[in-house]
Amino acid sequence: MKRLGTTSFLVALAALAGMPAAAQVAVRAGTLHTVSGDAIENAVVIAGADGKIAWVGPTAEADIPDGTDVLEAAVVTPGLVDARSVVGLSGALNSNVGPVRDQDQLERSSPLQPDLRAIDAYDANETLVEWVRSYGVTTLHTGHGPGALISGQTMIAKTRGRNVDQAAVVPARMLASTLGNAVSSNFQSPGTSAKGVAMLRNALHGAQAYLEQVRKAEEAGRDDEGESDADGEEAGNDDENGDAKPAPKPPPRDLAKEALGQVLDGELSLLITANAVPEIAAALRLQREFGFDLVLDGAAESYLLLDEIREAGVPVLLHPTMSRVRNGSYETASQLADAGIPFAIQTGFEGYVPKTRVLLWEAAIAAANGLGMERALEAVTLSPARILGIDDRVGSVEVGKDADLALFDGDPFEYTSHICGVIVESEVLSAECR
Amino acid sequence: MRKRPVSFLFAVALPALLAATPAAAQDDPHVFRGARLLPIAGEPIDNGVLVVQGGRIVGVGGPDTSTPRGAVEHDLGGKVLMPGLVDTHSHIGSVSGGDRSAPLHPDVRNLDSIDVASDSIWRARAGGITTVNIMSGSGHLMSGQTAYVKLRDGARTIEDWLYCDDPLTGICGGLKMANGTNSIGQPPFPGTRAKSAALVRNLYHEAVEYREKMAEAEAEDGEDGEDGGEPAKRDLRMETLVEVLDGKRIVQHHTHRHNDIATVLRLKEEFGFRVVAQHGTESWKVADELAAAGVPVSITWIDAPGGKEETIDWNMEMGAILERAGVDVSFNTDDSVTDSRLLFRAAAMAVRYGMSRDKAIEGLTLAPARALGLEDRIGSLEAGKDADFVILSGDPLSAYTKVEQTWVEGTMIYDRANPDHRKYAVGGYKVYRTTAHEDEMIHELLLGETR
Numbered sequence: 001m002k003r004l005g006t007t008s009f010l011v012a013l014a015a016l017a018g019m020p021a022a023a024q025v026a027v028r029a030g031t032l033h034t035v036s037g038d039a040i041e042n043a044v045v046i047a048g049a050d051g052k053i054a055w056v057g058p059t060a061e062a063d064i065p066d067g068t069d070v071l072e073a074a075v076v077t078p079g080l081v082d083a084r085s086v087v088g089l090s091g092a093l094n095s096n097v098g099p100v101r102d103q104d105q106l107e108r109s110s111p112l113q114p115d116l117r118a119i120d121a122y123d124a125n126e127t128l129v130e131w132v133r134s135y136g137v138t139t140l141h142t143g144h145g146p147g148a149l150i151s152g153q154t155m156i157a158k159t160r161g162r163n164v165d166q167a168a169v170v171p172a173r174m175l176a177s178t179l180g181n182a183v184s185s186n187f188q189s190p191g192t193s194a195k196g197v198a199m200l201r202n203a204l205h206g207a208q209a210y211l212e213q214v215r216k217a218e219e220a221g222r223d224d225e226g227e228s229d230a231d232g233e234e235a236g237n238d239d240e241n242g243d244a245k246p247a248p249k250p251p252p253r254d255l256a257k258e259a260l261g262q263v264l265d266g267e268l269s270l271l272i273t274a275n276a277v278p279e280i281a282a283a284l285r286l287q288r289e290f291g292f293d294l295v296l297d298g299a300a301e302s303y304l305l306l307d308e309i310r311e312a313g314v315p316v317l318l319h320p321t322m323s324r325v326r327n328g329s330y331e332t333a334s335q336l337a338d339a340g341i342p343f344a345i346q347t348g349f350e351g352y353v354p355k356t357r358v359l360l361w362e363a364a365i366a367a368a369n370g371l372g373m374e375r376a377l378e379a380v381t382l383s384p385a386r387i388l389g390i391d392d393r394v395g396s397v398e399v400g401k402d403a404d405l406a407l408f409d410g411d412p413f414e415y416t417s418h419i420c421g422v423i424v425e426s427e428v429l430s431a432e433c434r
Numbered sequence: 435m436r437k438r439p440v441s442f443l444f445a446v447a448l449p450a451l452l453a454a455t456p457a458a459a460q461d462d463p464h465v466f467r468g469a470r471l472l473p474i475a476g477e478p479i480d481n482g483v484l485v486v487q488g489g490r491i492v493g494v495g496g497p498d499t500s501t502p503r504g505a506v507e508h509d510l511g512g513k514v515l516m517p518g519l520v521d522t523h524s525h526i527g528s529v530s531g532g533d534r535s536a537p538l539h540p541d542v543r544n545l546d547s548i549d550v551a552s553d554s555i556w557r558a559r560a561g562g563i564t565t566v567n568i569m570s571g572s573g574h575l576m577s578g579q580t581a582y583v584k585l586r587d588g589a590r591t592i593e594d595w596l597y598c599d600d601p602l603t604g605i606c607g608g609l610k611m612a613n614g615t616n617s618i619g620q621p622p623f624p625g626t627r628a629k630s631a632a633l634v635r636n637l638y639h640e641a642v643e644y645r646e647k648m649a650e651a652e653a654e655d656g657e658d659g660e661d662g663g664e665p666a667k668r669d670l671r672m673e674t675l676v677e678v679l680d681g682k683r684i685v686q687h688h689t690h691r692h693n694d695i696a697t698v699l700r701l702k703e704e705f706g707f708r709v710v711a712q713h714g715t716e717s718w719k720v721a722d723e724l725a726a727a728g729v730p731v732s733i734t735w736i737d738a739p740g741g742k743e744e745t746i747d748w749n750m751e752m753g754a755i756l757e758r759a760g761v762d763v764s765f766n767t768d769d770s771v772t773d774s775r776l777l778f779r780a781a782a783m784a785v786r787y788g789m790s791r792d793k794a795i796e797g798l799t800l801a802p803a804r805a806l807g808l809e810d811r812i813g814s815l816e817a818g819k820d821a822d823f824v825i826l827s828g829d830p831l832s833a834y835t836k837v838e839q840t841w842v843e844g845t846m847i848y849d850r851a852n853p854d855h856r857k858y859a860v861g862g863y864k865v866y867r868t869t870a871h872e873d874e875m876i877h878e879l880l881l882g883e884t885r
Contacts, residue, residue, distance in 0.1 A: 092740035100743060131738055304863060324770060329861040353745075353771045357738040364833045369860060415782035415833045434750070434787075 024049045025426055026064045027405060029076035032056070033374070035382045036396035045076065047403030051425030056397055071421055071428070077377055077412055078397050079138025079404030079424060082359050083317040083344035083384035084271070084297055086145045088122040088129055088157065088167075094354050102126075105145035105349065107152070111187040111196075112203050114259035116152030118143035119171045122164045124157075128357065132347070133159035134434060135358045136406035138424045139169065139394050141384070145349045146178045146273040146297070147186045149200050153259060154271060156388055158404075160424045173388060174271040174295060175263050180279040197282050204290050207260030210251060214261075217250035269293040271317070275300040275325055284312050295387060298348070300325045303332050306339040315387040316343040318379075320356035321365035323348060333379060334370030344384035345376070364413035373413060409433060463487040463502045464844060469510035469825065474517055474800045475814035484515060486821040489843035494815045510825060516795070517814055518564025518822035518840060519777055520802035522732040523686065523712050523766035526554035526774065528868065531570020531578030531610065537623045537630075538637055541670040542578035544570050545596065545606055550589040553866050556858035557774035559585055559848040561767075562824035562837040565803070565812055572612035572688035575624070575634055579674060580607035580686055582806050584822070587847045597808060605683050608710075608806070609674060612688035613697055614744050631697050638705045641675035648676075678707045684807055685709040690744040692716040699727050710805045712766065715745045718752040721759035730762035730805050733797075734772060735780035753797070754788030763793065764802035775859060782831035795830060 025047045032043035034056065044062035048054035055062070064070060091102025104121050107113055122142065123129075132140070143154030153172045161167035177200065180193045190196035262268040272283040275298040284305075287294040294312070296302070298319045302309055309316065318333055319325045329335075336343040345363050347356050356362055359380050367376035385395025393402050406412070407421030418433040464486045471482030473494055485493030485501055493499055527548040532539025548568055558566055569580035583595035598604030613630050617623065624630040651666040677683035685702075687709050689695050695717055702709050711717055714731040717724055724731060739748040749755070756763045765780040767773065772780070781794040789797075803813025812820050825839040837859070840848035850856050857865045 092738065093743055093746060094741045095743060098743065128738070128740075301863060322773065322776070327861070327863050327865070329863075329865075331860045331862070353736060353741040353768075355737055355772060361737060368834045368836075413833055415779060416786050416831055418786065 024054070024065070024068050025403075025423065025428060026062075026068045026070045027076055027407065027421075027423070028059060028070060028072045029407075030074040031076070032397060033075070033077045033377055034397040035078055035378055036398050039374075043076070045397055045403075045405060047405070047423060047426035049426065051403055051427075053397060053399050053401050053403045056399055069428075071407060071423075071431070073407035073420055074410055075408040075412060075417075076397070077136070077406045077408070078381045078395055079402075079406055079422065080136040080359050080380045081139040081141070081344070081384040081388070081390075081395055082132065082137045082347055082380070083141055083387065084154075084346035084348060085132075085140055085142045086349045087132055087140055087142050087347075087357075088124065088126050088164075089118065089142065090128075090145065090349060091123070091126050092128045092131070094351065105143075105151070106147045106186065107144070108148075108186055111149040111183060111190060112199065113148065113152055113256065114150045114175055114203075114263075115255035116144055117172060118153055118155035119164050119168055122155060122157060122167065124161050124163050124167045129159050132357065132359065133422055133424070134419070134430045135360050136412070136419050136422055137359055138402075138404035138406070138422065139385070139390070141173065141346075141388055143174075144176050146176065147182055149177060149179075149183055149190065149196055150203070150260075151176045151178070153268065156390060158424055160427065160429060169390065169393070170388075172262075172268060174269040175259060176271050176273070176297075178273040179282055180274065180276060182273070182275075193278065193282075197286070200286065201289070203260060204264065204286075207257045207264055208290075210254060210257040211261045211264060213248065213251045216248045220247035221250075223247070263292045264290060266293055269295050271295045271297050273297040275319070276327070277301045277304050280305050280309070284308060284314065287312060287314065297346075298325065300328045300332070302341075303329060303335045306335065306341065310339055310341050314341075316341055317346045317384070317387065318343050318366075320346060320348050320350075320362040321369075322362060323350055323356050330365055330369035333366035333376070334372075337371060337375050337379075342383060342387060343379060344387055345379045346384075360412060360419070361415075364415070367413045373411060376413060461488065463492070463505040464508060465501045465505040466508045466510050466515060466825075467497075469513040469515040471815060472514065472516035472795060472830070473815040474796055475816050482515070484815060484823070486841075486844045489821055489845075491815060491817055491819050491821050493817060513838065514826040514828060514830060514835075515815075515823055516826070516830060517799040517812065518824055518842065519562045519798045520565045520764070520806065520808070520813060521558065521563045521767050521769070521774065521777060522567045522710065522764055522802045522805045523734065524558065524563075524566045524568055524769045524774065525571065525771075526552065526558055526566065526769050527568050527583075528552045528554070529568050529570055529581075532574050532576070535622075537574050537617060537619075537633060538576045538671075539574060539578055540576050540609065540637075540672075540674040542570075543581075543601070543606075544568055544578045544610075545581040545592045545601055548581060548583070548592045548595075549868075550592060550595060553858070553868055554769065554774075555585060556848075556855075557769060557866070558767075559840050560837060560850075560855070560859040561773070561775040561777050562826070562840050562848075563767075563774055563777060564822040564824075564840060564842050564847075565806070565808065567608065567686060567766075567806055569608075569610045569686060572610075572616040573619075574610075575612060575617045575630055576637075577610045577612065579683075580610050582607045582808065584820075584842060585847060586842050587845050597811075605677055608684040608686040609678055610688070611685050614688070614690050614694045615742065616688065627694065627697070631701070634701060635704070637671075638675060638679070638701070641672050641679055642705075644669060644672035645676045645679060679705055681706070681708050684805070686712055688712045690715040691747075692719040694744075695720050696723065699723060699729065702727060702729065708807075713745075713768070714752075716747050717761070718749045718755040719747070721756050721761055724756070725760040730764065730801065731756055732764045732766045732802065732805055733780065733784070734766055734768040735783055736772070737783075750783070750787040752787075753784030753794065757789050757793045762801050762804060763789070764797045764805050765794075766802070778830055778835070778837075779833070782833070785831055791831065798830075 046055040086105040089105035144152030156170040157167040382395035385391040403426040410417035420433040422430040466484040483499035530547040570577040598606035800813035
């Protein structure tokens with residue numbers, strides 16, 4: 001389905017927009033958590049001028065070129081990857097009323113809007129972007145919020161750049177979907193969770209039919225091509241003999257169906273926010289019916305369906321530990337880890353007084369409740385990078401990966417530790433302790 | 435930290451500080467040995483000894499502290515023991531206050547609504563909280579009389595938890611007030627900040643006159659020894675406000691912006707009441723003014739600026755700035771805005787941003803006790819005070835530390851080793867049934883909005 005894809009075009013656009021060239025920088029770490037391998041005591045990371053990690057190893061073997069800026073920190077980790085947020089669409093005020101309205105993550109005109117794209121809404125200059133970066137987040141999976149059957153397409157961005165094109169890493173990654181009563185509070189219909197699933201199924205069936213129409217038209221087009229005139233005029237559908245069947249015409253472009261079609265074709269994942277057991281089960285059922293690439297979001301009661309989730313091979317983007325989600329548990333992360341289910345911790349979205357904006361501290365609660373420091377670190381670095389399909393670029397400290405690093409003066413999850421530096425693609429974007 | 439010599443006496447003759455006697459006080463003495471004690475009213479004591487009897491602390495000291503014969507011994511080697519936490523601002527217990535019929539409800543008592551069986555109570559116990567100021571929301575200029583409660587075991591009604599002798603005659607809490615955007619709304623609610631202040635001033639002036647009228651009526655009664663004509667008509671709203679004017683009832687005032695805080699200070703000056711600035715998001719901008727007025731601040735810790743326009747200037751260094759200015763700082767949960775299980779975290783974060791460890795830990799214990807006017811009874815480990823304390827697995831400011839036990843008046847009310855209690859610390863399926871943390875509920879509770 002290349003014809004429907006916009007991804008490659010936008011990636012090219014991002015490349016053209018150009019980034020300021022980073023200078024080479026080296027970081028000395030008391031303890032370096034590479035995440036992909038064992039921690040290294042007294043390590044050096046050299047971040048190259050190309051924005052990639054050029055060298056990683058013990059200080060004794062390091063050869064830091066003269067003139068290289070050198071930073072030091074007790075603990076160094078990969079830049080954090082927030083598995084799912086609304087940052088850049090939802091602003092710091094969380095305000096949907098009054099003169100300042102900074103909530104742009106949920107369109108309420110229809111419960112199904114697969115054609116909405118995060119890249120058309122992401123504000124790289126939103127103060128929250130800088131805020132989360134100052135707490136170590138270098139990569140964000142962000143987009144339209146939970147609360148609609150389909151709220152839009154998510155994107156992956158680096159927490160840098162003056163505009164969305166400079167920030168975007170993957171302009172369209174998943175379609176964000178929500179099941180359950182949460183949708184009914186935002187829309188007249190669906191008024192029930194069962195109706196919501198029915199509407200989503202109908203939409204997916206509609207997209208299947210649309211894809212079929214497109215495919216038939218393409219096939220017909222190819223057949224016609226062989227017979228058509230050399231001057232390459234429009235394929236000769238006009239009936240010369242009068243008795244030949246008219247070749248199928250391509251359907252009028254439908255951007256919503258195209259996006260759903262990308263889900264059916266595996267180009268986009270379907271990110272389903274499902275917290276209660278019936279919602280999680282419905283998401284797995286839909287996945288079985290349509291065979292799309294499912295990622296579970298929220299998953300508050302996932303501890304009751306560990307076997308089912310593992311057998312379906314579905315990864316989980318777990319709700320923020322401090323969120324007010326019903327039946328949430330501080331121990332879900334460790335239960336998912338023990339069950340061998342790939343999962344990551346996210347900051348998500350909270351209405352009213354939002355408490356869940358700092359990924360580091362959401363992971364801290366999980367670390368302290370059975371997950372432990374190292375697994376918690378993986379749940380905010382390499383694990384989300386894998387689930388998002390960007391582990392070739394981010395998530396661990398390895399030569400050739402993006403030079404995204406977070407510098408701490410102690411255990412990253414300890415409340416009284418400080419984060420003293422954030423580097424994105426070799427660029428030192430924050431160097432004060434906080 | 436306020437330094438006071440730690441008393442090593444036990445068998446202290448105690449005046450009946452306040453009448454409510456510990457309901458389940460144990461008669462046998464208990465000795466807690468080996469923990470690092472954080473008395474708050476003195477330096478930490480390693481390998482300390484705490485002696486408890488009759489619901490009260492009778493001894494605090496080092497390893498050589500003498501202990502009574504026949505005491506129940508508790509070995510707490512490697513643990514940390516400190517006073518039970520005091521939360522000056524919480525909405526646990528399914529509390530309600532005034533309705534949407536008016537913006538000012540001084541006659542409404544929060545204690546008439548509190549459900550002692552609410553599972554939200556367990557969030558507090560699991561968080562090491564032993565005393566709570568339970569209050570209604572900030573959607574009114576005055577949403578009700580708050581309730582100071584002790585989370586004793588086995589309570590049947592709110593009476594079992596109150597600090598006052600009898601709610602019919604005693605003062606059992608503070609008065610919840612609010613200004614800024616939350617209490618602004620459609621008529622009869624004020625539409626502006628200035629109107630908010632005017633409504634409050636008018637009501638307090640009414641109370642000043644009421645107090646004079648009642649005093650006159652009483653004087654007339656006294657002169658001829660019998661009823662001096664018509665008795666003055668009782669007004670429950672005015673009675674509460676007179677208690678505020680007389681300094682017997684502390685105003686617990688929701689306020690965020692610096693100019694709203696200044697309005698609170700102006701009202702305090704005009705009417706002379708005792709007041710605590712609750713939240714006080716921009717209090718760091720008026721720290722010197724707060725210190726000069728002797729007004730404490732109780733901080734609700736959030737992790738990022740915003741959430742609404744009034745809180746966009748949230749400053750992570752606020753605790754340190756207030757401490758330097760000499761403001762008495764405490765922390766609150768505003769449960770369920772933040773979680774009662776995470777109150778320790780607020781103090782730890784303040785330390786991260788420059789507050790001293792001592793003042794931050796005092797901000798969980800003795801400072802909030804002062805903010806409720808209960809510092810003679812709770813907030814520190816001192817002989818004669820209530821035996822309310824928590825046993826921790828380690829440093830109170832560490833993310834990895836667990837509350838292992840919570841004790842109130844010599845009785846254990848929370849034990850992490852007990853699975854029926856532990857579930858409240860971690861959550862899980864239907865653990866919190868009646869208080870699912872849903873945004874709608876929060877919204878309704880805090881903004882008082884009817885849907």
